[in-house]
Amino acid sequence: MSITKLENTFSLFDTTAQILQEELDCTYLEALAETAENLFHGAVIQEEVSEVTKRRLEKEYSKQNLTSLQKEEIRKGFQLAILKGMKDAVQANHQMTPDAIAMFMGYLVGKYTSHLQQLTMLDPAIGTGNLLTAVLNHQPNKKLEAFGVDVDDLLVKLAYNNANLQEQAISLFNQDGLSNLFVEPVDVVVSDLPVGYYPDDNNAANFKLKAEEGHSYAHYLFIEQGLRYTKPGGHLLFLVPNSMFEEEEAKRVNALIKDEAYIQGMLQLPETMFQNKNHAKSILVLQKKGIGIEPPKEALLVNLPSFSNMQAMEKIMAQINHWFSEQKNKK
Structure with missing residues (x-):
């Protein structure tokens, strides 16, 4: 998998998770779960987000089509975003297999x-x-x-x-x-x-x-x-x-x-x-x-x-x- 592809996939998860983290006032990992949900459904499903945030998210989502990626490419990009979120998570059980x-x-x-x-x-x-x-x-x-x-x-x-x-x-x-x-x-x-x-x-x-x-x-x-x-x-x-x-x-x-x-x-x-x-x-x-x-x-x-x-x-x-x-x- 090319570095650029991995960076782009990670960036898609990371940028949109940060937007939702700010909007929903939740942790990064919770926001990551929400943005993954949106990507799966092909729509912003959080009713509480403002119209401006919704448009920002849709713009980011349109930059990369996940259906064009291999399963392993998606897993690795999502994994990097989870690892970023786990650095802030204090719970010891939030660890990931290398x-x-x-x-x-x-x-x-x-x-x-x-x-x-x-x-x-x-x-x-x-x-x-x-x-x-x-x-x-x-x-x-x-x-x-x-x-x-x-x-x-x-x-x-x-x-x-x-x-x-x-x-x-x-x-x-x-x-x-x-x-x-x-x-x-x-x-x-x-x-x-x-x-x-x-x-x-x-x-x-x-x-x-x-x-x-x-x-x-x-x-x-x-x-x-x-x-x-x-x-x-x-x-x-x-x-x-x-x-x-x-x-x-x-x-x-x-x-x-x-x-x-x-x-x-x-x-x-x-x-x-x-x-x-x-x-x-x-x-x-x-x-x-x-x-x-x-x-x-x-x-x-x-x-x-x-x-x-x-x-x-x-x-x-x-x-x-x-x-x-x-x-x-x-x-």
């Missing part, structure tokens, strides 16, 4: 599900929808149906706009991702796991991985929840903190995974991607056990180089592709 990671997870999902023509997918902590839409955009020629859950109503609204503008079929639920979900088991669960303590001890009591005392770890509960909502033989790709398996309670997570799934892969992301190496993450890939499902001869264990180091990435990608072809031959 673009290179989202696209790489999309590539992995494509590899693990290459035998499927139809794919159902769930993100139980969807946030703004950036990870899920990036993964969906990297599954060409497949019939896709996806579900996303988030407790934060603003994030769900942004995910809804994100999906609409990219014409991706995602059913969204504004609820706690660890409550009972109105979703049938899916082929793939993807999630950038919320890390930290889960405040609802009553609901945590429904999980095997609940803490024996005090609050439970949200990221543990989301792994268990993901397994509940995956079909036998389905895959789960989680972005997890590297420190997760060093935590005191990690043996309980390991025991649950051993009971219910096979570890297909653990891909450690380059520490340079994270401001603090203590916050570095890996992609954990699981396959839920089922009839006829066998563990891999050996799991895909990779330390990924910097995504900008093309030579090193090509070498690693060749190794990963070789691993997948070996798995196919094994079958």
